[in-house]
Amino acid sequence: MIIEKNNIFQLDTDDTTYIMRVSTAGHLLNEYYGKRIRSAVDNNEFSKEKWPYAHGCSVVYDDKGESGYCLDLVSLEYSSIGKGDYREPSIELKTENGYVLDFKYSSFQINKGCIEVNGLPTPHDADETLIIYLVDEVAKLTLVLTYMVFEKANVIARSVKLINNSTANVEINKIMSLQLDMLNQDFSLVNFNGAWIGEMHQSEKAIGQGIYINDSKTGCSSNRHNPFFLLKAKECTANFGNCFAFNLIYSGNHLEEVELTTFDKVRVQLGLNSYCFNWILKPNEEFDTPFAVATFSANGFNKASQNMHDFTNNHVVRGKWANAPRPILINNWEATYFKFTEGKLNSLAKLAADIGIELFVLDDGWFGTRTDDTKGLGDWYVNPKKLPHGLEHLADKINKLGMKFGLWFEPEMVNEKSDLYIKHPEWAIKCPDRKESFGRNQMVLNLSIEAVQDYIIGFLDETLSAANIEYVKWDMNRNISDIYSHEYSQGELFHRYTLGLYRILSVITKKYPNVLFESCASGGNRFDLGMMSYMHQTWCSDDTDAFERIQIQSGTASGYPLSTMGCHVSASPSHQLLRRTPIDTRFNVAAFGCLGYELDLHKLSPVELRAVKAQIDFYKAHRQLLQYGTFYQLKNMNTDGYASWMVLSADRSEGIIGYYQGLAKANPKIDILKGYNLIDEKLYNIEVRYQEVNIKTFGGLINMISPINLNEDGFLVDQISKRKTMDGEKETYDVYGDAINNGAIKLFPQFAGTGFDKNVRLLADFGSRLYYFHTIEKKDEK
Numbered sequence: 001m002i003i004e005k006n007n008i009f010q011l012d013t014d015d016t017t018y019i020m021r022v023s024t025a026g027h028l029l030n031e032y033y034g035k036r037i038r039s040a041v042d043n044n045e046f047s048k049e050k051w052p053y054a055h056g057c058s059v060v061y062d063d064k065g066e067s068g069y070c071l072d073l074v075s076l077e078y079s080s081i082g083k084g085d086y087r088e089p090s091i092e093l094k095t096e097n098g099y100v101l102d103f104k105y106s107s108f109q110i111n112k113g114c115i116e117v118n119g120l121p122t123p124h125d126a127d128e129t130l131i132i133y134l135v136d137e138v139a140k141l142t143l144v145l146t147y148m149v150f151e152k153a154n155v156i157a158r159s160v161k162l163i164n165n166s167t168a169n170v171e172i173n174k175i176m177s178l179q180l181d182m183l184n185q186d187f188s189l190v191n192f193n194g195a196w197i198g199e200m201h202q203s204e205k206a207i208g209q210g211i212y213i214n215d216s217k218t219g220c221s222s223n224r225h226n227p228f229f230l231l232k233a234k235e236c237t238a239n240f241g242n243c244f245a246f247n248l249i250y251s252g253n254h255l256e257e258v259e260l261t262t263f264d265k266v267r268v269q270l271g272l273n274s275y276c277f278n279w280i281l282k283p284n285e286e287f288d289t290p291f292a293v294a295t296f297s298a299n300g301f302n303k304a305s306q307n308m309h310d311f312t313n314n315h316v317v318r319g320k321w322a323n324a325p326r327p328i329l330i331n332n333w334e335a336t337y338f339k340f341t342e343g344k345l346n347s348l349a350k351l352a353a354d355i356g357i358e359l360f361v362l363d364d365g366w367f368g369t370r371t372d373d374t375k376g377l378g379d380w381y382v383n384p385k386k387l388p389h390g391l392e393h394l395a396d397k398i399n400k401l402g403m404k405f406g407l408w409f410e411p412e413m414v415n416e417k418s419d420l421y422i423k424h425p426e427w428a429i430k431c432p433d434r435k436e437s438f439g440r441n442q443m444v445l446n447l448s449i450e451a452v453q454d455y456i457i458g459f460l461d462e463t464l465s466a467a468n469i470e471y472v473k474w475d476m477n478r479n480i481s482d483i484y485s486h487e488y489s490q491g492e493l494f495h496r497y498t499l500g501l502y503r504i505l506s507v508i509t510k511k512y513p514n515v516l517f518e519s520c521a522s523g524g525n526r527f528d529l530g531m532m533s534y535m536h537q538t539w540c541s542d543d544t545d546a547f548e549r550i551q552i553q554s555g556t557a558s559g560y561p562l563s564t565m566g567c568h569v570s571a572s573p574s575h576q577l578l579r580r581t582p583i584d585t586r587f588n589v590a591a592f593g594c595l596g597y598e599l600d601l602h603k604l605s606p607v608e609l610r611a612v613k614a615q616i617d618f619y620k621a622h623r624q625l626l627q628y629g630t631f632y633q634l635k636n637m638n639t640d641g642y643a644s645w646m647v648l649s650a651d652r653s654e655g656i657i658g659y660y661q662g663l664a665k666a667n668p669k670i671d672i673l674k675g676y677n678l679i680d681e682k683l684y685n686i687e688v689r690y691q692e693v694n695i696k697t698f699g700g701l702i703n704m705i706s707p708i709n710l711n712e713d714g715f716l717v718d719q720i721s722k723r724k725t726m727d728g729e730k731e732t733y734d735v736y737g738d739a740i741n742n743g744a745i746k747l748f749p750q751f752a753g754t755g756f757d758k759n760v761r762l763l764a765d766f767g768s769r770l771y772y773f774h775t776i777e778k779k780d781e782k
C-alpha cells in the first residue's frame with residue numbers, strides 16, 4: 001500500500017515499511033526502511049533526522065532553513081554532485097555548465113499495478129506504483145523515480161528515468177537505479193563471487209568505514225560478482241535478525257556500492273556500471289535505468305531470500321512456465337560432447353524415456369561444421385553428416401518415445417571459421433585497427449546493430465517453427481572484449497548490446513510462448529533477474545561435481561528460487577574436479593532445483609540405473625516441493641562443517657530436509673535431524689529416502705562377510721557390485737513438529753570402522769540423505 005500525506009510517502013508491504021519525506025529545502029529523503037510500522041504520514045517528526053548544527057568543514061545547503069542541513073549528512077533518495085554531498089553520487093552528468101546538479105521534489109503520482117519501461121525487463125503484477133518527479137530547474141533536467149510495491153513478496157523495485165528538457169546534449173557518466181541511505185546496524189556485506197565452474201561462492205565481511213564495490217565489467221552480469229547481495233545486521237542469523245537483500249534486473253555490466261561514512265551512515269547503490277559508460281542524451285530524449293530491487297527481513301537471511309524467491313517466481317518469470325512444474329531432462333553434452341550420431345542420440349533418448357525422463361536436450365554440435373569448438377558458430381543449419389534425417393525427424397522420434405525435444409543455441413557468437421563470418425565480418429565486435437582477441441575461439445556479435453538482432457531472430461524463428469522444439473538452451477560462452485562501435489558513441493556499446501539482447505529475447509519468447517527457455521553462459525556467467533524476465537530457468541554451473549555444487553547451489557539459492565536453477569546428475573569422477581561422489585549424493589544435491597541428467601546412461605550399471613529410476617520417481621512425487629517449496633538453508637558447509645537444506649510446503653504440511661557431509665570423520669558425532677518452521681503441535685511422519693549401499697564402499701571389508709576371499713578391486717567384486725547391493729537404513733519416526741524444529745531426533749550413528757547393520761548409516765566421504773516429512777493423524781484421532 002502506498003500512502004501520501006504532507007509530502008510524506010509511506011510504502012507498506014506485508015512485513016516492511018519504507019518512508020520518504022520531502023525536506024524543507026525540497027530534497028527527497030529516506031526516513032525509514034525496515035519492519036512494518038504503523039502509518040507515519042500524520043506525524044512527520046519521529047522519523048525525521050534532526051540537524052541543529054553543521055559539522056566543521058561541512059557545506060551547509062541553505063542556512064535559511066535548518067542551520068545544520070548539509071547534504072553530506074542527510075539520507076537522500078538520489079544524490080548528485082556539487083552541493084556538499086561528498087559520498088558516492090547516484091548521478092554524474094556533464095552538462096554545458098559542468099557537473100553541478102540539484103534535483104528538487106516537484107510532484108508525484110500513484111498508479112495501480114505496474115508501469116512498463118521501454119526496452120528493459122520490467123517486473124509484472126505490482127500492487128501499486130509511486131512515481132516521483134524531481135527537477136533541476138537550472139539544468140532543465142527531470143528525474144522520474146519509480147517505486148513498484150510488491151506487497152506479498154515484500155519487495156520494492158525502483159528505476160529512474162532522466163529527461164533532457166534543455167536545448168543542449170547531456171553526457172551521462174553515471175546513473176544509478178537505486179540509492180538507499182540508512183543508519184548502520186553493524187552490517188556485514190555478503191557477496192556471491194566466483195568464476196567458471198565455481199560460481200556463487202558466498203563471501204562475508206563486516207563493513208568498516210570506506211567504500212565497497214561489487215561489479216561486472218565483462219559485458220555479462222558475470223560469474224565473478226553476481227549483482228545479488230545481502231546486508232546483514234550484526235545479530236542476523238539464518239532465521240533471526242535484520243537482513244536487507246538487493247538485486248538488479250539487468251544482464252550486462254552492473255555496479256553495487258556500499259559506503260560507510262564516519263557518521264555511521266550507510267549508502268547503498270545499484271545500477272549500470274559507469275565503466276566504459278558514457279551516454280549522450282540529446283534534447284528531449286529520455287534515458288531509463290534498469291530496475292533495482294530491495295527487500296527487508298526481520299527474520300534472518302532465509303526470509304530475505306524467500307522474499308526474493310517469491311518476487312522472482314511471481315513477478316519476474318513470465319508466461320506459461322511461470323510457477324509451472326519443470327520437466328526432468330537429459331542433456332547429451334557431458335554424455336557425448338561433440339561426438340554423437342543420430343543413432344547414439346536415439347539410443348540415449350530411448351533409455352532416458354524408459355526410466356521416466358521427460359525431455360531430451362540436444363546440446364552443442366548439431367549445426368554447420370561444428371565438430372569441435374573452433375568452428376561453426378553462426379551457421380544455424382543442421383549438419384547432415386550428424387543428423388542425416390534433420391531436426392524434425394529427430395524431434396518426432398523423441399516425441400514418439402513420450403519425451404519433449406529441446407535444442408541448444410549460442411546465438412550471440414560467431415566463429416572465424418563460419419559462413420556467417422565470411423559474409424558479415426563487420427558484425428563481430430572488434431576494433432578497426434587492432435587484432436581481435438578470441439575466447440573459446442569465438443567472437444561476439446554486435447547485438448547493438450539492428451540487422452544483427454534481426455538475423456538472430458530470423459534463424460531462431462526458422463528453426464523453432466520447423467520442428468517440434470519445446471525447450472531452448474540459450475548459451476553464451478565468452479566475455480566481451482575489443483569493444484568498439486561504428487554506430488554509436490563508444491561509451492554506449494555495452495548497454496546497447498544488452499538492450500539488443502533484450503529485444504531479441506522479447507520477440508522470440510513472445511512468438512514461442514509454449515517453449516521452455518533455459519539461459520546459460522558457460523554455466524552461471526549470466527545468472528540474473530534480467531535473463532529470468534525472459535528465460536524460465538538458468539544453468540547454474542558447468543560444474544556438476546556434487547560437492548562443489550553444494551557451495552554453488554547454496555549461494556545461488558540465497559538470491560534465486562529453486563525453480564530457476566538447472567541442476568544435473570553427471571558421471572563420477574566428475575569431469576570438472578575428477579572427484580568421485582555417490583550416485584545418490586549427486587541426486588540429493590541436484591534434486592533441490594530443476595533436475596536433469598547429463599551423462600551416458602548406458603555406462604551406468606544395473607544397480608545405478610535402478611538408483612536413478614528411484615530418484616526420478618521420488619522427484620516426480622515431490623516435484624512441487626523441490627521446485628517451489630519455501631527454501632531454508634539450515635546449515636552451511638563452510639561454517640558448520642556440513643550442509644543442510646530444507647523445503648517446506650506453503651501450508652507446512654510436508655517438506656524435505658537434505659543432509660550433506662564432506663569428508664567422513666573417524667569418531668563421528670551423533671547427527672541430529674533438525675528442521676525449521678514445521679507446525680509444533682502437528683504430528684509428522686519423517687522418513688529417510690531409501691538408498692541402497694554399493695558393496696564396493698566396503699573395500700577389503702567385504703571379506704568379513706564373504707565365504708571366499710575376494711579381491712576388492714578385482715573383476716568378480718566389480719561384477720557383483722553392478723548387480724547386488726546391501727540394504728541401507730530405513731529410518732523413520734512419527735514425531736510432533738516441535739521435535740523436528742528443536743532438533744530432538746537423534747539419527748542412527750554413522751559407520752565408524754566397525755559394526756555395520758540396518759541401524760547404522762553408511763555415508764562415507766560425500767555421503768548424503770534426504771528426509772521426507774508429512775503430517776499424519778494422531779492415533780486417537782483416527
Ligand code: DGJ
Nearest residue numbers: 333363364520522523542
Ligand atoms: C557451455 C555450457 O555451459 C555447457 O552446458 C554446454 O552447453 C557447452 N557450453 C557447449 O558448448
